[in-house]
Amino acid sequence: MADRLPTIWEGAAHTFAKHQILETYLKAWTAIMCSQSSRLGISGAQLLFVDGFAGPGRYGGGQDGSPILAIKSILSHSHDLKVPIRFLFIEIDKERHAILRDAIKPYEEQAARSGRISSIRLKQGDCETVLNKMLDDLEKEKRKVGPALFFLDQSGYSDVSMELIRRIMSQPLCEVFFYLNWDHMNRFLVDQTKWPSLSMTFGGDDWRPVLSLEMTERPTFILQTYRTALKQKASIKYVWHFVMCDSNGKLLYWLFFCTNSLRGLEEMKKAMWRVDPTGGFRFSDKNNPSQLSLFENYTDNMLIEDLFTSLRGRKMTVAHVKEFVLTETPAYLYKNALNILEKQNKLTVPNPPAGRRKGTFPDEYVHEMCLQFLS
Ligand SMILES: C[S@@+](CC[C@H](N)C(=O)[O-])C[C@H]1O[C@@H](n2cnc3c(N)ncnc32)[C@H](O)[C@@H]1O
Numbered sequence: 001m002a003d004r005l006p007t008i009w010e011g012a013a014h015t016f017a018k019h020q021i022l023e024t025y026l027k028a029w030t031a032i033m034c035s036q037s038s039r040l041g042i043s044g045a046q047l048l049f050v051d052g053f054a055g056p057g058r059y060g061g062g063q064d065g066s067p068i069l070a071i072k073s074i075l076s077h078s079h080d081l082k083v084p085i086r087f088l089f090i091e092i093d094k095e096r097h098a099i100l101r102d103a104i105k106p107y108e109e110q111a112a113r114s115g116r117i118s119s120i121r122l123k124q125g126d127c128e129t130v131l132n133k134m135l136d137d138l139e140k141e142k143r144k145v146g147p148a149l150f151f152l153d154q155s156g157y158s159d160v161s162m163e164l165i166r167r168i169m170s171q172p173l174c175e176v177f178f179y180l181n182w183d184h185m186n187r188f189l190v191d192q193t194k195w196p197s198l199s200m201t202f203g204g205d206d207w208r209p210v211l212s213l214e215m216t217e218r219p220t221f222i223l224q225t226y227r228t229a230l231k232q233k234a235s236i237k238y239v240w241h242f243v244m245c246d247s248n249g250k251l252l253y254w255l256f257f258c259t260n261s262l263r264g265l266e267e268m269k270k271a272m273w274r275v276d277p278t279g280g281f282r283f284s285d286k287n288n289p290s291q292l293s294l295f296e297n298y299t300d301n302m303l304i305e306d307l308f309t310s311l312r313g314r315k316m317t318v319a320h321v322k323e324f325v326l327t328e329t330p331a332y333l334y335k336n337a338l339n340i341l342e343k344q345n346k347l348t349v350p351n352p353p354a355g356r357r358k359g360t361f362p363d364e365y366v367h368e369m370c371l372q373f374l375s
Helices: 013-039 066-075 094-114 127-140 162-169 182-188 192-202 208-212 215-232 262-275 300-311 318-328 335-343
Strands: 047-051 085-091 117-124 148-152 174-181 238-245 251-259 282-284 315-317 370-373
Touching (some): 013 148, 013 174, 013 251, 013 262, 013 282, 047 066, 066 085, 066 094, 085 094, 085 127, 127 162, 182 215, 182 251, 208 215, 300 335, 300 370, 318 370
Parallel strands (some): 047 085, 047 148, 085 117, 148 174
Antiparallel strands (some): 174 251, 315 370
């Protein structure tokens, strides 16, 4: 969807919060994928990062746009990255594409010398068309696209179809981090000419009941319906979202993260917690220390309460408890809560590994060690 912004525009606080999440996650993802590929001895392996709505590469205030941020993240990575990464940047606007080309030039030589970046490709065109063609070509050649991270930072809500997300996520080791603009969607709901594109976004007509809802009920309905569509229609195992608001706290858009890897979910939640340390998965342009106190912090005590309420009477491995924490609660850390629950005699470890100290849940035993939550 064409936007009404100048070729280079000023970034808002939420833009840079989004960049912080992207940068933190990209660094974690490359480190994990490199060590996995080396451990599995996959020769010739490469990672792929796609920025499907790349923009001009910089903002009015001189800040880096996402493609430059991604290149710099890899070049400055503190790990010894043994598996090179390919970059594909897609931008539809001719002028922004040209500016991005110039913005990338100063990094090309350094990228080649570093051995960390195997190629930087820049395409002018429509993201969905370019990616579908790429997926078609790979399918014909019976080649896999992953390990790959797709950042699909559209400005609106209708340029990333459910079908594209399904296609990407049906490939092994692929993840999608993308943007869905509630504010625009809400504004255009009355316009019947926009309905077909909404159905592409949702992969069907399940969004339609929103039309008969009160204004206040609409965002929750759309969020839940869209999350369900991602899980059911695109067959995604784990979906997490982050809320972006303007300076008045009004909902602007959601960032969605889609992965089939629990480790991926853990790292993304960590990256999101860094931007919103309350565990609310929400950022407002007004965010400042005094405003943070308006949101309730998700504390260890709340996690203890959630674990005990949901799991009382059940026996399960530590790995299953960890999955519960990552998928059903805002937390990603869980060992302190388990330690406290054990001290309070609300959980026991029926067959602990030899030499285990009470209150400890070593990573090497997460799949074997069972926990009994008392009723
Ligand atoms: C939100 S901006 C991206 C900002 C950039 N990702 C960043 O964080 O610095 C969206 C960009 O996508 C471009 N765009 C819009 N529709 C597109 C499409 N269908 N395919 C590719 N790019 C598109 C716009 O020209 C705009 O530059």
